[in-house]
Amino acid sequence: MTNHLGNVLATVSDRKFGVSSAGSSLIHHYDPHIVTAQDYYPFGMISRVALPNNNVPYKFGFNGKMNDNEVKGLGNQQDYGMRISDPRIGRFLSVDPLTKGYPELTPYQFAGNSPMANIDLDGGEPKPAINGTQEGQSQSTSQDTYNARGDYTGTKTETWYWHxxxxxxxxxxxxxxxxxxxxxxxxxxxxxxxxxxxxxxxxxxxxxxxxxxxxxxxxxxxxxxxxxxxxxxxxxxxxxxxxxxxxxxxxxxxxxxxxxxxxxxxxxxxxxxxxxxxxRFLGGIAARNRVMPLVGFGSDKAIIQNSANLISKKGWYDAVVHGTEDGMAFTINKKIVSPQELYNHMLANGYKPGTKIRLMSCYSGNFPNGAAAQLQKIAGVQVVAPTGELSIMNKGSFMVNYGQQFYVAPTKQHEVGKMLLFE
Amino acid sequence: MKFVGIISDHERGLFKIGQPLSEYQIQKEVPVENLEQIINYLENGTVVVSFLHYVYDKMNNPIVPLIFYTDGTWIWPSYLGYYYSKQYTDLIPEEFLTDMKNNNYNPPTVDNEKLLEAQKLYVNTYDPNRKGGK
Structure with missing residues (x-):
């Protein structure tokens, strides 16, 4: 049995002991057969241990790594694959093979010197040990780097993604x-x-x-x-x-x-x-110009295709979402969603308050008090929204029906024409 | 190329060539032949134009996002399958059913030229003055 770091805390066998309640011959409950039990200090030195009668300890210990008990005694040396660790000093015995990438850390460090949050991956690099909460949540396991004079030289990161x-x-x-x-x-x-x-x-x-x-x-x-x-x-x-x-x-x-x-x-x-x-869909792609991500809300064909066609624009956050016919709300995965709820969704999907919004949603700009106007009040920023049915065509142009005709607007002119600006 | 199965109840935009749903008959008695394959065909055409707009039925239940599909010969809306499965069988003319059958209920791939043609047709086929019918 292990904890979040993979530390082996106890080993049990498949045997169980029946325990009867006082005076009865019937079994009241079962106790497990605990073979070994141990606990650790932060860097892995053993603090308490219970061994079986034959005194043969379990092979694996701190971080779930194999103990080299023959060398220095029980739990005092561990094989991490690339290197050997001595948990009593909280250091590896040899230089980190990846030390060039981590000049801020001593070459002998263990788990980035954060043994509660990280485990050490094969003696090479730290890896987060605490579970993520959200799909795609990222966490990095390194720090800012400095040169010999103490000037900041950049940030060296190893990024991990939670699935x-x-x-x-x-x-x-x-x-x-x-x-x-x-x-x-x-x-x-x-x-x-x-x-x-x-x-x-x-x-x-x-x-x-x-x-x-x-x-x-x-x-x-x-x-x-x-x-x-x-x-x-x-x-x-x-x-x-x-x-x-x-x-x-x-x-x-x-x-x-x-x-x-x-x-x-x-x-x-x-x-x-x-x-x-x-x-380019859903989370969209912001990499080229560091533009705001476009976010599609939903996963149907129309959302995916429109999001894929949309060319993001620097300084604007794109919310691609189905509108409703009355122009007052939105539809996300078949559920009607108010402008406030959409705003909350946006915040959860990378929207930074203060960023201008392109609201890619049919009819949302159709009424002076419609969905776009409401969103504009909630967010307090400029909002651009279509007055009628909107389709984003395959070269990124917008097709909006308006007045007596379909109007196909070049993307860069979206502030004028049939995409209305609310401010 | 021909438009098929368009219901004017769902025409909120400029595109107005359909008839009201009330003008179509529900066929209650006869079970629809090859229903599953037909629905599958209707859902897997090539997308002509897709809108950021959800279609709701009379009871205000969400049906599908508004999309127009084509197989190179016919252009139909995404809600057609929903109504067809509700026994509005005369939404689909016999010729279209025959075409589906000839295609083995697998919509053929549509090349870019044909797709562009369909998109142009869609954009040019609105008429605010014509109501109901062709």
Missing amino acids: SGGLRDAKGNLTKAGWYGSGGYVNVLSTSLAAKSLGSSLGLYNSAAKSLSGNEELNKKELDRFVGSGLNYEAARHFTAAAKATANSSNSFVSGKIEPSNFNVEDLLGVGMLLRGGL
Whole structure:
């Protein structure tokens, strides 16, 4: 039995002891057969220990790593794979192989010197140990770096992404929750049926692969379940890459070519790839100009396609969401949502108060007191919204019906014309 | 290319060529043949234009986002499958059903040229003065 750091606290066997209540011959409850039990100081030195009669301790201990008990006695030396640690001094015995990347840390440090929050990954680098709460939540395990004179030289980060787990794959297995590096995060998402569904929504499959994509309805359900009322930026970014990876692997499988380059995660994560092929969706992509992320609320075809077509604009936050016919509210995943609720959703999806809003939602700008006007009052910023039905066409232009005609506006002129400005 | 299955109750925009739902008959007696395959066909056409607008039925239940699909020959709205499954069978003409069958209930891929043609047709087929019918 382990705690959040993977520290082995107790080992039990499959035996159990029946305990009768006083005077009765019937078994009242069972006690477990505890084989070993131990507790640790922060850096892993043993504070208390109980050993079985044969005095043979359990092989694994602090951080779930193997003890080298033969060297210095029980629990006093541990093998982390790359290096050996002595938990009594809280240091490794040799220089960190990654020490060049962490000049602020002593080369002998253990788990970034934060043994409660981190575990040490194979003696190489720290990794967060406390579970995340939100899909795509990121956490970094490094600090600012300084040169020899003490000047700030930048921040060296190792970023981890939390995956909440529970996504079904084609064999019915569920993905494992945990902290993943960027590439690992893409890999774990790409096994899911949800990624498959996203890929087919985005039209990433060739026709031969399409027929092999299995039960589309089930996949779609998985996608809806995963996306829910929206993903955060990091989750969406990795998820799109995962969809692309999944589609690539299927497509090449069908054509008979399996090339490892199709799985090159670094390529997929490159901004170029994310910007191409309609992969800008949901969390959108803000990387090129550090523009505000666009966020699609929902996961249906229309949201995905419109979000994918939209070209984000510097200084504006794009909320892509279905409107209602009365122009007073929104529809997110078949539920009617008020402007205040939408605003809360936006805050949860990367909206920074004070940022101007492009409200991509039919009819939201149709009435002086309609949804856009209300959102403008709530947020206290400029809001641009369409007066009628809005479709974002495939080169990023807006098609809005207005007056007697459909008006197709070039993206850069969105402040004028048929997208109304509320301020 | 021809428009099919458009119901004027859902025309909030400029595009007004449909008939009111009340003018269509509900076929109560006969079970619809190949219903599942037809619905599948209707949901998997190539998207001509998709709107950030949800369609609600008379009871104010959400149906689908408003999307127009095409298979290169016909253009139909996303809510067509919903009403067809509610036995509004005369929304779909016999020729369209035959086309679906000939396509093995799998909408054919539409090339960019055809798609552009469909989009142009959609944009140019509004008429605020014509109400109900063609």
